Every structure is written in structure tokens, then in C-alpha cells.
Amino acid sequence: MIPYGHHVISQEDVDAVTAVLRSDWLTTGPAVEAFENDLGTWTGGAPAVAVSSGTAALHVAYAAIGVQPGDEVITTPLTFVATQATAALLGARLVFADISPDTGNIDPEQVARLVTPRTKVIAAVDYAGHPADMEALRAIADGCGAVLLEDAAHSLGSTLRGRPVGSLADVTTLSFFPTKNITTGEGGAVVSADTDLLARARRFARQGLVREAGQLRYSQEGPWHQEVHALGLNYRLPDILAALGSRQLASLPDFKRRRSEIKAVYDAALGGIPGVDVPACRPHADPMWHLYPLRVPSERRRAVYEHLRASGVGVQVNYIPAYWHPVFEDMGYARGLCPRAEDYYSRELSLPMYPSLTDEQVGTVIRSVGAALETA
Numbered sequence: 001m002i003p004y005g006h007h008v009i010s011q012e013d014v015d016a017v018t019a020v021l022r023s024d025w026l027t028t029g030p031a032v033e034a035f036e037n038d039l040g041t042w043t044g045g046a047p048a049v050a051v052s053s054g055t056a057a058l059h060v061a062y063a064a065i066g067v068q069p070g071d072e073v074i075t076t077p078l079t080f081v082a083t084q085a086t087a088a089l090l091g092a093r094l095v096f097a098d099i100s101p102d103t104g105n106i107d108p109e110q111v112a113r114l115v116t117p118r119t120k121v122i123a124a125v126d127y128a129g130h131p132a133d134m135e136a137l138r139a140i141a142d143g144c145g146a147v148l149l150e151d152a153a154h155s156l157g158s159t160l161r162g163r164p165v166g167s168l169a170d171v172t173t174l175s176f177f178p179t180k181n182i183t184t185g186e187g188g189a190v191v192s193a194d195t196d197l198l199a200r201a202r203r204f205a206r207q208g209l210v211r212e213a214g215q216l217r218y219s220q221e222g223p224w225h226q227e228v229h230a231l232g233l234n235y236r237l238p239d240i241l242a243a244l245g246s247r248q249l250a251s252l253p254d255f256k257r258r259r260s261e262i263k264a265v266y267d268a269a270l271g272g273i274p275g276v277d278v279p280a281c282r283p284h285a286d287p288m289w290h291l292y293p294l295r296v297p298s299e300r301r302r303a304v305y306e307h308l309r310a311s312g313v314g315v316q317v318n319y320i321p322a323y324w325h326p327v328f329e330d331m332g333y334a335r336g337l338c339p340r341a342e343d344y345y346s347r348e349l350s351l352p353m354y355p356s357l358t359d360e361q362v363g364t365v366i367r368s369v370g371a372a373l374e375t376a
């Protein structure tokens with residue numbers, strides 16, 4: 001089976017991890033610090049806190065923003081449920097704004113209509129790697145005093161008008177799950193130029209512990225003393241994994257080039273087929289293509305999916321509208337809420353897309369899609 005996504009691990013990656021295993025630090029130590037600094041070269045210099053997953057990054061980000069019961073988070077339904085679950089766990093009310101049909105990203109016009117005095121966060125997702133319309137979202141967020149969050153689990157390495165993802169939002173979250181643009185096995189990061197917010201993020205991810213002398217309430221207690229001022233969790237990324245992350249970042253330019261090549265070949269082969277839509281790219285966006293979301297006629301999507309899987313092409317569907325999950329259905333979110341996201345979902349199939357996919361495999365995928373569309 002050709003999977004829809006796959007990690008790429010080099011000998012240098014293996015060597016970097018084994019070097020840490022032989023060192024004195026296994027968890028938060030020099031490799032984490034180095035990885036956080038290395039991430040800055042991709043985020044326009046915005047500093048980062050490395051955490052244990054993309055889900056942890058979202059939880060940490062919403063907690064550092066101060067999301068609490070009564071707050072509203074305006075967000076997209078076309079995403080992995082972690083974008084919403086982490087805000088809901090903090091008591092936020094989710095407000096779903098529909099997408100733009102070309103990119104699958106949250107539509108600023110829909111967001112603007114849903115702003116209320118309780119809007120605390122506007123949470124965009126860079127679907128498939130294509131940056132959301134951050135300029136329009138920025139204007140809305142500034143106009144209502146909301147924090148602009150970008151779930152960039154798909155889009156590390158993408159740019160908008162030459163500005164890198166990581167420098168566009170007030171807070172950006174990353175995931176380093178194996179199918180994502182780089183991997184640490186499990187891992188994630190919170191990125192923000194707001195140093196106070198980032199300090200709160202770091203603290204929340206490290207059990208809330210305060211150690212800095214100037215910030216202790218009881219500074220005379222003794223040299224061992226540490227305090228908790230606000231509750232936190234353990235979301236630390238181990239040094240073992242951070243070392244892998246730094247190595248993977250060194251490969252990111254090559255990964256981006258190969259993903260772009262594959263996107264172009266798929267576009268050329270599939271773009272002209274009636275009833276089929278290839279992923280759009282807006283003029284000022286330079287995406288790192290994490291997914292290749294093809295859209296086929298909805299009434300045949302299931303048959304095409306099954307045909308492709310049976311012929312060894314491991315397509316995936318990204319994503320079921322978030323509010324269709326029974327947990328949100330039980331809270332009263334009804335189907336039909338965001339018709340464009342539902343239409344997108346009903347037609348979507350993610351084709352294999354990862355840097356080590358060979359030209360031959362790309363050809364196999366294209367022929368299989370053609371055959372599936374003819375027979376399924």
C-alpha cells in the first residue's frame with residue numbers, strides 16, 4: 001500500500017538521536033533549547049516552546065491566552081478535532097465559521113459575521129499547508145480585540161506574501177506527528193512573538209513551576225525552592241525527540257521542493273478531469289503541501305476511495321466536519337451548520353503526498369485515480 005503520508009528519516013537523523021541517548025540529558029536539556037532556536041529560523045524569528053504534540057501545543061496556547069468558560073472561539077470545521085477539543089476542555093464555546101471553497105480555509109467574511117463581545121480567539125487552520133487568509137483575519141481580530149491563533153500543524157515551511165507561517169498570527173501551533181512536514185515521532189510547538197504569552201505557555205507545559213528568583217513569592221525559602229502560581233501539565237518534549245526535530249528541519253527545504261514537484265505532477269494529470277477539483281493556490285501563497293486534497297463527485301467518493309484502497313493506494317479523508325463528532329452533536333451542533341465545509345468533506349480524498357514518494361509511485365497513483373474514476 002502506498003500510504004497517504006510517510007515520514008522520511010535519514011542516517012543523520014538516527015545519529016543525532018543516538019548521540020542524545022548516550023548523553024547526560026534525555027529530557028528537557030540542550031537539544032530542546034537548540035530545537036527551539038532552530039525553529040526560529042523558519043518562523044521569521046518568532047520564539048518557540050517545544051511540547052509533546054500538536055494537541056498539547058493547542059491546549060497550551062489556549063491556556064496561555066487565558067481561555068475560560070464563557071469565552072467564544074471562532075474556528076473552522078475542516079480540521080482535525082484537536083483544534084476544537086483543547087479549547088472546549090478549557091470551557092470555551094465553539095463557534096464554527098464556514099470555509100472558502102477554493103482553499104478549504106476559514107472564510108474571513110463568515111468569521112466577521114460571528115464576532116460577539118465574548119469572542120476571545122479566532123482559530124484558523126492552514127488546511128493542507130495553504131496559509132489561511134491571515135491578513136483579513138488579522139483585521140477582524142484587531143477590530144474586536146481577539147487573539148489570532150493559527151493551527152499550523154500542516155504548514156511549517158509555508159509563506160504568505162513572503163512572510164513565513166509562525167510570523168502571521170499572535171500564536172501559532174505546530175505538530176511533528178510522523179505524517180506532518182517534519183517529525184519528532186510525537187511533538188509540537190507553540191510559537192509567539194509575545195514574550196509574556198510564551199512564558200505562560202512554557203510554564204503551563206512544565207507543571208506551572210516557577211523557579212526564577214525574581215518571580216518567587218517566598219524567595220527566602222531556600223535554594224531548592226520552586227512554586228506553582230497557576231496550574232499546569234507535563235507537556236515537555238524530550239531531548240531525544242528534539243534532536244530528531246533539529247535534524248528534520250535541516251531537510252525541510254528538500255522536503256518542500258519534492259512536495260511541490262508532486263503537487264505539480266498531480267495538478268497537470270488530474271486538473272482537466274470533469275467533476276474533479278485539484279487544490280487551489282492563491283496568488284500570494286507559497287504552501288508547503290502537507291496534503292493533496294483532491295475533490296471528486298460526492299456521490300462517487302466512497303466507491304473511488306474503496307477502489308483506490310483495493311488497488312494499493314492508501315487515500316485518506318481529511319476531514320469530517322468537526323461538529324459532526326458525536327461529542328459536539330450532543331452539545332447541540334446540528335448538521336448543515338457549515339454547508340461549504342460539508343460539501344468539501346463529501347468530495348475530498350487526500351492522495352499520497354510525502355517527500356520520498358517516487359516518480360513511479362506518483363504515476364501509479366495517477367493511473368489508479370483515472371481507473372477508479374472510470375469504473376467506480
Ligand SMILES: *Cc1c(COP(=O)(O)O)cnc(C)c1O
Nearest residue numbers: 053054055080082153175176177
Ligand atoms: C495533526 C493535527 C493536530 C494534532 O497534532 P498531534 O501532534 O497529532 O497531536 C492538530 N491540528 C491539525 C490541523 C492537525 O492536522
